[in-house]
Amino acid sequence: MxxxxxxxxxxxxxxxxxxxxxxxxxxxxxxxxxxxxxxxxxxxxxxxxxxxxxxxxxxxxxxxxxxxxxxxxxxxxxxxxxxxxxxxAAGTYSYNGFNYDWKQPDISNFINRTYNGYKRSDGRVGTSNYWLFIPMVFCENRNLDVIKEALQKELGYALSDKYNQFTRQLIKAFEKDEDLFDIELNTSSIEKARIFKNVDGIKFLNHTGGCGGTRQDSATLSSLLAAYADHPNIGGITVLSLGCQHLQVEYFLNDLKKRNPSFDKPMYVFEQQKWASEEQLIFDAIRKTFSGLTEINKIQRETSPIKTLTIGVKCGGSDGFSGISANPAVGYASDLLVALGGKVLLAEFPELCGAEQDLIERCVDQEVAGKFIGLMESYNDFAKRVGSGFHMNPSPGNIKDGLITDAMKSIGAVRKGGTSPVTDVLDYTEPAVKPGLNLVCTPGNDVESTTGKTASGATLILFTTGLGTPTGNPVASTIKIATNSKLANKMSDIIDIDAGDIISGKKTIQQMGEEILEYCIKAASGEVIPKAVLLGQDDFIPWKRGVSL
The missing domain is CATH 2.30.130.110 (Archaeosine Trna-guanine Transglycosylase; Chain: A, domain 4)
Structure with a gap:
């Protein structure tokens, strides 16, 4: 300190x-x-x-x-x-055997601690209980938007209408020929009470895929959507399909069965080309979904051990303090969770460039190390073939705030994963099944990365930022951690935790790491709602590995 x-x-x-x-x-x-x-x-x-x-x-x-x-x-x-x-520039890397001696953190403050989550029939535990709408193809996005407006507002899940109120104030001022810039934002609004007390929200996975691209992209999207349907934070699903698209409903159902043969959540499928009219399709989808909501509303939070948590770690809008404050603090929280038997998901493979040898030495066996090396090399080779490469990862904002090279950014970024052994390496959408630190192959792009690690099972996401970013996820609650107090004060509307006390010397990395895990326990229990959730930052971008046709 x-x-x-x-x-x-x-x-x-x-x-x-x-x-x-x-x-x-x-x-x-x-x-x-x-x-x-x-x-x-x-x-x-x-x-x-x-x-x-x-x-x-x-x-x-x-x-x-x-x-x-x-x-x-x-x-x-x-x-x-x-x-x-x-x-x-980055060092070379290779697997030389597993001789890693991990020094576990002191977990005495967390032994026998629990949280209140939603237990699913397969033994997994959700930190939220959502109903999910999934379109098989972008053609159904408009229908999703219509249903979203109807259900969220009437059932009490809509965001505050303060911006609508502000617009109405401007209209009145315009009609009275008043100065528009004299109008103050009136934030008072009457929130509609939630009808279903045990349903945390209704989420919608609008996307631009399912047809028109390569068959490989549709297959990847199918696997991604199946992963979200199977996610422990999801209680029920409504699927909207057009009927003629590349991504057929049967492909999605096959991927879902392959992922979870015992899948038993309520799920309703509506294929528009089989309906008499769009209006009737929407009426029927709303009616059936309402019925499903009454069923998942019967599920209540129950006490669960911390080891059932799966936390994704992510950084975005990084700065020169990321690797010395928020990231290592999240890393310490990660180590605590791993020592308690939980899972941690570290993704963003372009932001592991330069940190490969450290991670390889922590891989528990040659198979895990080999899979990591293979995914890293094939990903970077593909980037080079299209005129890029991992070395081009830092953004102008990163560079302006002190992250000059990709290796510098990466080695600071990897500290979010702590120091524990790497127990598994997952390709995009593969589920995390082994306790410990899991590496997940995703892009570094904030939303593509959070989308991917949620597909692998993250029920909460710890997101560090030095510049500020409004990224969230529709399924996994995203907790924002500022690397510096200036940002935390400036953008307090999106930041949950200020790790700037590490820079000022008020707190150690270990103290901040314990605070972060404490916040995770409260968020997992529904005792605190992260600001990304309150603001409706439900970002979802599938990773397109092929070209668009």
């Missing part, structure tokens, strides 16, 4: 040759290092990195004790790391 008078920079690992500025450092700042003083030749903004020694072209840049880049031109001692003087 830092003290208030501690040095305003951080050396993460003894082998590093860069320092991280924890606050803005003006030009001329004198920093005392073990090998003597360092005078900054230029200003360094908080979150950015500067070199401990003078660097020559071709020198290795080390951070987190790993190779994260190569110097492109001579840089003076104390020089700022930039995209001009440093380019991505």
């Amino acid at each position: 830092r003290e208030d008078n501690a040095t305003p920079f951080l050396k993460i690992h003894p082998d590093d040759n860069v320092l991280v500025a924890l606050q803005n450092l003006p030009a001329g700042t004198s920093i005392l290092l073990e090998n003597g003083p360092l005078i900054l030749p230029q200003a360094v903004d908080a979150k950015h990195k500067f070199f401990i020694n003078s660097m020559d072209e071709g020198d290795s840049v080390m951070m987190y004790g790993a190779l994260v880049g190569k110097v492109q031109s001579k840089v003076p001692k104390g020089g700022l790391m930039t995209t001009e003087n440093t380019k991505h």
Whole structure:
């Protein structure tokens, strides 16, 4: 833990040759290092990195004790790391056997702890109880929207109508020829009480697939939709199909049966081309769904052990503090859950580039390591064939806030997964069945990643952000954790937890990690509602692995 008078920079690992500025450092700042003083030749903004020694072209840049880049031109001692003087580089990797000695965290504060979840007939436990609408093809999205407006508003699941009220205020001001910019947002609204007390919501998986693309994309989408129907947070399903699309209902049902032969949730299928009219289809779908809601409303929360939790970990809108505050704090929470017998899902394969060797050394056997290596290499090779590659992952926002190379971003990102052994590696939509840390192959894209890890069974998602992002998921409650207090205060409407206290020195990574797990237990029990859920951030984007025709 830092003290208030501690040095305003951080050396993460003894082998590093860069320092991280924890606050803005003006030009001329004198920093005392073990090998003597360092005078900054230029200003360094908080979150950015500067070199401990003078660097020559071709020198290795080390951070987190790993190779994260190569110097492109001579840089003076104390020089700022930039995209001009440093380019991505990562170490080679291979499997050399499993000799990993994991030091488990102290779990004494969580032994015998429970949460109140929804137990399903197959033994899994949901943290929510949702009814899910699934379209087999994008042609049914409009029907879903009509049903959504009817059901959510009348059953008490609609978001606040404050924006509708504001628009009405503007209309009145316009009619009276008043200044529109004098109108204040009136946030008062009357919320309709929920009819079904044990149903947490009605969710809709609008998407743009199911036809028109490759058969491979339709097959992947079918597997994804089956995974969502089978998800422990889902109590019942309504399926809308057109009838003539690539993704036929029978393919979806086969994938569902393959995934869970004992699937027994109420599910109603409506194929529009078999109905007399669109109006009648919608009437019948609403009527049958209402009947299903009365059934799943009979399910109540029951006490469940923490080991039944499956938590996905994700970062988006990352900054230069992500790898030293929120991500390692989430990593500590991950280690606590694994030590308690739960599952943790770490995805975003493009953001594991540079961290491969560390993860491989943690794989419990050669089969797990081999699958990880195979998925990483095939994914990166495909990206290269279309003129890209993992090295192009950092976004302009990442770079602006101090994440200069993909390896630097990746090694900081992988800290969300903690330090526990890797028990399994899953391809896209594969279910997590083994307790422990599971690696899930998804893109780094925020929504595609959260969509994928939910398909693998995440019932909650811990989402760290340094810049702020309104991402959520319709099925797995998404908990937002800020890497810095400035963001937490600025975007308090979307942030649930502030990990900036690690940067200020008020809390340790371990203390923050325990707070995060405590919040997860409350969210899993329905005692707190994460802001992404309250704001209706129900983002869902399937990963298209093929081209669009």
